[in-house]
Amino acid sequence: MEALLKPVSATYPLRQYSPYDERSKMLNCYLARDSLCFTARRRILMSYPHDIHRKWNVKKSFKPSALVSNEGDIEKLPHEKYISANNELSSKHVDGYPNIHLKKLETLYHFCRPYAMMGIQMVTLSVAFLPVGSIVDLSPTFFVGLLQIMALQALNHIYIVALNQLFDVEIDKINKEYLPLASGELSTRDIMAVSFLAIILSIGLVIMSKSPALLGVLVANFIYGTGYSADLPFLRWKRHPLLAVASTVFVCAFGVHIFTFIHIQKYVLGRPNLITKSIIFQTTMMCFYSLAGVILKDVPDMDGDRENGIDTLSIRFGQKRAFAIGLNVLYASVGFGMVVGASSSLWFGKIIVVLGNLALGLIFWQWSRQTDPTNKSSAQSFYQLAIWKLLSIASLLTHFVR
Structure with missing residues (x-):
């Protein structure tokens, strides 16, 4: 009888089909006690591939759990290891971005509060077209001046937003925890770099334009952004409702409208100032x-x-x-x-x-x-x-x- 069992064991080794060592040992002990169960043993062995297939088929409702090693540690199954590795890979490719720099750019886009920037640009565009008297005024010079004021307003907006988030980070952790600095997507160094870059580009743009009206736009926005948010002596006007209202109306009147109108009317179209x-x-x-x-x-x-x-x-x-x-x-x-x-x-x-x-x-x-x-x-x-x-x-x- 032993001779009959040997070929079968060689043909169908238990370790070939079962990933579970303990189960293999238990089955060997069972077959050793009753050597007359040749047919049953063969059927059990032949059914192992289908049994394993059922356990590893993720479409079935049954899901294998992690194994416990001899040391008592939890050992992940292969599919669990795959999921873990995939999660790590997904963290590197955040939200479908294969390049972390693209994710950073999108974060910067949301940091700039695009809904507010779009509103400011639409108002600036509307004011810039007020001095236009006829289609003849729509010359290349006009569009260059228009791009200058729109670029300057965008840079001023970025500076104001950056300064506001730098000094309001503790407030934003309660009110707007989704903001890049409050949520940790951007660091303080990132925001400071963006703010400094916005100032440098704004100054360079004003110097290149040689327009005193654009200088007025820059100064008005700089005074408002710094005075409204900066936690410095005599500043942080947002702490007082009257100062907050007065400074906001001031930047709306001069930082957006009056100086923009003068820039287009006098320094772009070359007409005398006429309100x-x-x-x-x-x-x-x-x-x-x-x-x-x-x-x-x-x-x-x-x-x-x-x-x-x-x-x-x-x-x-x-x-x-x-x-x-x-x-x-x-x-x-x-x-x-x-x-x-x-x-x-x-x-x-x-x-x-x-x-x-x-x-x-x-x-x-x-x-x-x-x-x-x-x-x-x-x-x-x-x-x-x-x-x-x-x-x-x-x-x-x-x-x-x-």
Whole structure:
């Protein structure tokens, strides 16, 4: 009988099919006790490949667990080792990016708050076209001057955002933990490098342009960005509501509108300075929006501001009342726009400006009904829509006021 069993053992060795040493030993002991079970043994051995296939088929509901070694350590199965290695590889190729530098660039893109930058660029574009009297003015010189002011506004915006995140990192860890610096995606050194680069490029651009108006844009934005956020003596104006409002209206009037208009009118088109009704209207409208923005942006940020000693209208009056104040400022801008639009010398301009502002007011009213000021995401969504997205529409309406 031993002679009969040897060929079968040689033909079907247990270790060939079973990855489990303990199971192989148990089966050998069982067959050694009962040598008459040749047929049963053969069937068991022949069934091992199918048994193993069932255990390693990930489409089945059964999933093998890790083995415990003799030392008591958890030993990962091969598929678990593969998953672990794949996770490590995925961490190097974050979110599908084969190159870590591409991920860094996307982080920098979100760091710049593109929704705000887009709004500023749309307003700048609108102001730049106000001095244009005819199609003849749309010369290469005009577009070079337009690119200069838009590039400078973008660099100024990056500097303001960088300085704000550097000094507000502890606040952002509570209010906006998703921001690159608060979440750790970017380091303090990265933000400082971006801020320094923005300043150097801004100064170089102003020197190359030889435009005093662009120098005024740079100085106005530098004063605002530093004074609003920097935690230095007599600065950090954001801690006081009146200073925060005054500085924001100041940079809106001069850092975005007046100096941009002068740059295009005098230093690009070569005309004498003449403040028109349209630039006064647009500047006043945008100051309304800036005032509402200062109030509404603090509504979802009340927790972090309170813990870090930042006094805002949301902390003084509560989120619901502060939201109502900001909304009323937007309604005031709509009313002002309709009144000035009705006085336009262009008959079709009257209709467009009045109906356009009326539509903006209805959007504010409808969206505010769906907004919960005590909910961060809801209040933030309303702020981005009202201040930065609809701002572009409001700025375009000013071209029909004469």
